[in-house]
Amino acid sequence: MAIDGTAALRGAGHDRFATETGKVAVSGLVLLIAAWFLFLVIDAGVVQSWLGYAQRGDARVPTFYIRFALLLLVIAAAFTLITSTAYYKRNRIRLAPWMFVSIGLVFFAIYVIIPIFQSFSYSFTRWDGLRDVNGVWTGEWVGIQNYQRLLEDPNFYTSLWNNLLWLVLYMLAVPIGLGIALFLNQTVTGIRIYKSLFFFPFVISQVVVGLIFSWAYNPEFGLVGEIWSWFFCEQTTNILGNPTTVCSVNPPNILGNPDVATYGIIAAGLWPQIAYCMILYLTGLNNVSPDQIEAGRLDGAKGWKMLRHVILPQLAPATFLAVVVTVIGALRSFDMIATMTQGGPFGSTNVLAYYMYDQAVGEGVGRYGYGSAIAVVLFAIMLVYISYFLWKMYRDEREGH
Amino acid sequence: MFPRPIEKASPATQVAYKAALPVALFVWLLPLLAIFLTSIRPAFDIATGNVFGIPSEFVMFENYGQVLAQPNALRYMVNTLIITIPTVILSVALACLTGYALAIYRFRWALPLFFVFVAGNFVPFQILMLPVVDLSVRLEMMNTIPGLVIFHAAFQTGFCTLFMRNFIKALPFELIEAARIEGVDEFKIFWHLVLPLVKPAIAALSVLIFTFIWNDFFWATVMLQDDANLPITVGVRTLNGEFVQQWQLISAASLLAALPPVIMFFLMQKHFIAGLTLGATKG
Numbered sequence: 001m002a003i004d005g006t007a008a009l010r011g012a013g014h015d016r017f018a019t020e021t022g023k024v025a026v027s028g029l030v031l032l033i034a035a036w037f038l039f040l041v042i043d044a045g046v047v048q049s050w051l052g053y054a055q056r057g058d059a060r061v062p063t064f065y066i067r068f069a070l071l072l073l074v075i076a077a078a079f080t081l082i083t084s085t086a087y088y089k090r091n092r093i094r095l096a097p098w099m100f101v102s103i104g105l106v107f108f109a110i111y112v113i114i115p116i117f118q119s120f121s122y123s124f125t126r127w128d129g130l131r132d133v134n135g136v137w138t139g140e141w142v143g144i145q146n147y148q149r150l151l152e153d154p155n156f157y158t159s160l161w162n163n164l165l166w167l168v169l170y171m172l173a174v175p176i177g178l179g180i181a182l183f184l185n186q187t188v189t190g191i192r193i194y195k196s197l198f199f200f201p202f203v204i205s206q207v208v209v210g211l212i213f214s215w216a217y218n219p220e221f222g223l224v225g226e227i228w229s230w231f232f233c234e235q236t237t238n239i240l241g242n243p244t245t246v247c248s249v250n251p252p253n254i255l256g257n258p259d260v261a262t263y264g265i266i267a268a269g270l271w272p273q274i275a276y277c278m279i280l281y282l283t284g285l286n287n288v289s290p291d292q293i294e295a296g297r298l299d300g301a302k303g304w305k306m307l308r309h310v311i312l313p314q315l316a317p318a319t320f321l322a323v324v325v326t327v328i329g330a331l332r333s334f335d336m337i338a339t340m341t342q343g344g345p346f347g348s349t350n351v352l353a354y355y356m357y358d359q360a361v362g363e364g365v366g367r368y369g370y371g372s373a374i375a376v377v378l379f380a381i382m383l384v385y386i387s388y389f390l391w392k393m394y395r396d397e398r399e400g401h
Numbered sequence: 402m403f404p405r406p407i408e409k410a411s412p413a414t415q416v417a418y419k420a421a422l423p424v425a426l427f428v429w430l431l432p433l434l435a436i437f438l439t440s441i442r443p444a445f446d447i448a449t450g451n452v453f454g455i456p457s458e459f460v461m462f463e464n465y466g467q468v469l470a471q472p473n474a475l476r477y478m479v480n481t482l483i484i485t486i487p488t489v490i491l492s493v494a495l496a497c498l499t500g501y502a503l504a505i506y507r508f509r510w511a512l513p514l515f516f517v518f519v520a521g522n523f524v525p526f527q528i529l530m531l532p533v534v535d536l537s538v539r540l541e542m543m544n545t546i547p548g549l550v551i552f553h554a555a556f557q558t559g560f561c562t563l564f565m566r567n568f569i570k571a572l573p574f575e576l577i578e579a580a581r582i583e584g585v586d587e588f589k590i591f592w593h594l595v596l597p598l599v600k601p602a603i604a605a606l607s608v609l610i611f612t613f614i615w616n617d618f619f620w621a622t623v624m625l626q627d628d629a630n631l632p633i634t635v636g637v638r639t640l641n642g643e644f645v646q647q648w649q650l651i652s653a654a655s656l657l658a659a660l661p662p663v664i665m666f667f668l669m670q671k672h673f674i675a676g677l678t679l680g681a682t683k684g
Contacts, residue, residue: 064547083588093506096587100502101514104495104558111555112521115532122531129531135539183425186407186418194422196670198429203666204659205616207634211641211655212432215439215648221447223435271432276677283678285403293403311403321678328523335618339638356527361534361623368531375527386523390516397512 028082029098075103116379122372123147129361129368139369146373155347156374159355162262163331163381166351169266170273170330174322177277178315182307184278185285195282202275210339213268219251228252255341258348265336265349273329277322284318285311320392327385331378352378440464440652447648464653468640473628474654477636481661483546484553484621484632485614491554492561493606497599499558500565501591505577515566522559526619529556534623549624553617557610564679568602569595605676608669612662633658 079099082088088095123146127139150156184195201209216223233247254264288311296310312319334353337343343350343358350358352374360371407418427434439447441461446454468474503515533552534543542548572595580590618634625631628639637658644650666673 061545061547064542064545068547083586092587093581094508097502097506097508097511100498100587100591104499104562105514105517107495107555108518108521108558110536111533111552112524112529112559113517115529115536116521116524118532118535119528129535131538182404185402185404187402188407188419188422191422194426196667197426199674200430200433200663200666203612203662204433205618205634205662207616207618207637208655208659211637211651212436215436215652216432218648221648223432226453279674280678283674288403290402306403318678331525334526335634338618338622353525353527357530357619357623360531371527372531375525375530378525379528382523382525386520389523390520393516393519394512 028078028085029102119372119375119379122368123376125369127368128366130366142369146370149370150373150377155350155355158347159350159352159374160377162349162351163378165262166266166269166330166333167327169263170270170326171323173270173273173277173326174319176270176274177322178281180274180278181281181285185282195279199275199279201272202279204272206269206272206335207339209268209272210265210336213264213271213336214255214340217254217264219253219256224254225251256345258345261341261345261349265333265340268340269329269333269336273326276325276329280318280322280325281315284315288314324385324389328382331382331385352381436652437656439649440656442649444647444649460649464649465657468650468654468657471640471643473631473636474640474657476629477631477633477640478657478661480546480630480636481615481632481634484550485611487550488553488557488614489607489610491550492557492610493603495554495558496561496565496606497596497603498591499562500569500599501595503562503566504569504572505574505595515562518559518562518566522556522563530623537624543624544626544630546625546630549620552624553614553620557613561606561610564606564676565599565602567679568599572598601672601675604669605672605679608665608673609676611665612673615662615665 082095082099124141124143125139126142126145127137130138132138180198184191184198204212219225219228228251229247232249232251252260255261292310292314293306296306301310332353333351334357337349337351337354338357341349343354347355356371356374356378359365359367359374407415410418435453438453438456441459441464442456443458443460446457499518503511503518537543537548537552540548542551576594577590580594585594615632616634617632621632621635625635628636631639637654640654641651644654
């Protein structure tokens with residue numbers, strides 16, 4: 001399935017590499033990249049004064065649109081320029097992928113790839129995030145001081161421990177999701193509606209899930225308080241004739257208790273995550289080969305044995321994906337904590353993601369350097385999984401050819 | 402099919418299964434049901450501990466009306482749309498280009514570049530946060546909706562590229578080869594041949610990215626400060642600050658914030674699930 005035509009085209013192009021048109025094409029590409037950086041570093045003030053916006057209040061948004069339009073124009077011009085050269089026409093198989101990938105790649109590099117390295121360098125500085133009037137950076141270089149402080153910070157260890165709890169307990173979503181998928185993998189009437197409704201929690205934003213569970217956990221008028229009162233409380237009428245509720249054991253205040261608050265948040269987080277794992281397994285089960293199940297049945301495999309030796313091996317891609325998204329979800333847990341406890345009580349529900357945010361831009365603090373050091377630790381943990389994922393993808397790619 | 406189809410089981414098991422389904426669903430969606438019931442109750446019920454019973458008065462429209470009557474409630478909804486829709490268009494468009502480049506051409510950098518997109522898609526947000534904030538400040542795009550949109554679009558390009566590249570890779574390559582032999586320009590192949598074929602992928606991605614961005618909370622908190630710019634996920638917290646302990650209003654606001662992705666999901670279910678489960682099966 002190789003591109004057989006390319007070799008011939010490439011050969012034809014090679015001996016004419018140093019032609020004038022070649023230079024035009026290369027300079028066109030350079031122009032393209034330059035335009036992008038121009039867009040990013042061009043002084044917004046210049047555009048504003050062209051438009052007479054400088055004296056007005058918020059000129060940033062219109063300025064932005066104009067810069068963006070300019071950028072699109074330059075890209076279109078550069079592409080037209082490049083594609084019209086004879087050099088491009090001879091080498092199009094070699095040049096075209098770079099043109100297709102360039103815009104997305106530059107975009108992605110500026111906002112994702114380069115910031116990763118910038119965060120590394122921030123983590124060796126002390127900086128409050130401000131620049132002076134001339135846009136000059138005001139921080140100072142402090143070496144590994146931030147990391148040293150991190151090692152003595154009890155909140156950091158709490159966050160690290162909670163991250164570990166998240167990672168381990170969040171994994172429950174995978175077997176529970178499989179269980180629900182097995183339960184729902186039937187063809188009775190209306191099962192499709194059941195499947196979508198079971199998947200429902202995943203579609204709701206984590207902020208809303210957090211709010212729902214904050215209410216559910218409320219000991220006075222939430223779901224937990226209500227269910228608790230069925231078992232432990234009695235409604236009595238006191239001497240004055242007012243109804244009062246007397247409980248033999250007071251309902252637990254899950255989010256107010258530093259010992260259990262994290263577990264409460266993880267339980268809430270599991271709800272949508274189980275739904276996600278379930279849908280992955282439902283799709284996987286749909287594609288399990290019926291021949292192999294039949295063969296298993298003939299060999300006398302049933303129930304648990306069938307699941308372990310015939311079904312699960314075929315579900316491996318679904319399991320892999322479920323584990324990956326669950327790990328990422330666990331390490332990214334932020335929205336729930338921000339909505340339910342904001343790291344409290346007494347910092348007991350902090351995870352690295354939230355603690356970093358709190359230190360860097362939280363109220364009254366602006367520790368960009370320290371925050372970046374926390375982010376680097378979180379990134380290092382994630383990197384283990386990213387590397388594993390990429391390695392597995394690489395293996396699959398090689399097998400595919 | 403596994404487990405063994407229930408039709409082959411005894412009638413008693415079948416009845417038990419059909420009875421268990423709604424019970425299981427009820428337990429599973431209990432928090433949602435309870436909060437919906439709360440959102441249509443008068444404040445009086447909550448004060449007296451009537452959490453599960455029939456609402457003493459049906460005040461759904463009053464409660465939801467009161468939420469929407471808040472000065473910024475509708476504004477938050479509109480803001481979310483202004484953030485979400487351009488992001489979807491930009492990131493899906495960019496991913497069509499990058500995905501095509503990385504799937505069709507066998508150049509040496511195809512796989513490394515693809516891995517850059519995949520890896521970038523998985524990094525924790527916190528490692529990007531401060532440099533992105535600093536960049537936005539320097540570009541004077543901090544605290545503006547376009548500033549957030551352009552970041553979202555760039556970041557989502559990673560996931561979209563992963564998706565598009567794998568989708569295009571599965572297309573019959575002979576079609577493209579045939580067009581090349583005819584001498585058709587690469588851009589024309591992309592536009593007239595590949596783009597019509599990837600329409601299902603575009604639909605699936607759009608629905609997914611719409612939901613991701615609609616539900617985004619972190620980046621909106623970091624990049625936007627003015628109340629007038631906030632999307633609903635952040636706005637709902639501000640609203641709740643005003644509804645101190647009035648849980649019937651908090652629940653109504655939460656459900657309103659969750660509604661659009663839910664509608665999107667039920668309308669485009671097939672695409673949504675196809676997008677999420679990409680890679681869950683071999684081949």
